[in-house]
Amino acid sequence: MKQLLRLCQQEEKKLSQLGRQRGEAQQRIEAITQQQHNLNRMLHEYQQHTPKIANSLLLQNSTNLQLALRPMQARLTRQEILLQQEHRRVDGLWRQQLGRQQGIKWLYQKRKQDKIELNNRQEQKQLDDLASRARTNRSQSDES
Template identity: 60%
Template sequence: MEALFRPLRTLCEQEEKKLSQLGQQRSETQQRIDHIQQQKDIIAQMQVQYGQYPTQTANPLLLQNTANMAQILAPMQKNLTRQQILLTQEHQRINGMWRKQLGRQQGIKWLYQKKQTERQTYLDKQEQKQLDDLAGRYAAAY
């Protein structure tokens, strides 16, 4: 009778594995998003620092360096923002897949447990019936 539950148990294990893989992907994309945000924060801090130099007392070389840094940092910031947007979209897609998989996995797990409970109830009734039959025979014999 265990052979009847084997395919369902195997399916349940497969669904748990898929859920685990999607959870791992979900965590990885969130970590990458957080890392990009940290990079963006560092660049923004650098932009503020380079922009704080007083223009009246600074020499021309310092002003040129500040302008060059601003020209370098702005595209970096823009590129990181674009990467962050794409990763956020990917994270949302994976999160949606994870949620669907979670529902599927929980449904299959519930079905498996329900079938096991029904089977155990059936076996318990069969055993009780056998005990009742034996008790009836024993009582009839004496």
């Protein structure tokens, strides 16, 4: 019984650890998404202002900045894809662990309840035996 309790506790620790990893992966995805959003907004602003720029130096600077931001955008997209894959992997592991942990916890609770019921039956049997002996002793003393 103690081994099953220890196993249940170990499985809960694993589940907690995977839950933290899952949450961290989700936070990283959200951070990348926010970075992408900011980068896209910057690109959009530069693209909107480029036709309005009369100065050739400013136009060149705007174009150069757009060219510098595009590889960053591609890197963020790749990072997001990798993080989403990692999140799905960890989420799958977390779900498996949740099922395992719940199964072991159920088994532990079932065994615990079975032991309580067995103890109750044994206690009731002892009480019944004592009551039976007391009746037998009373009826024998009444006969004497």
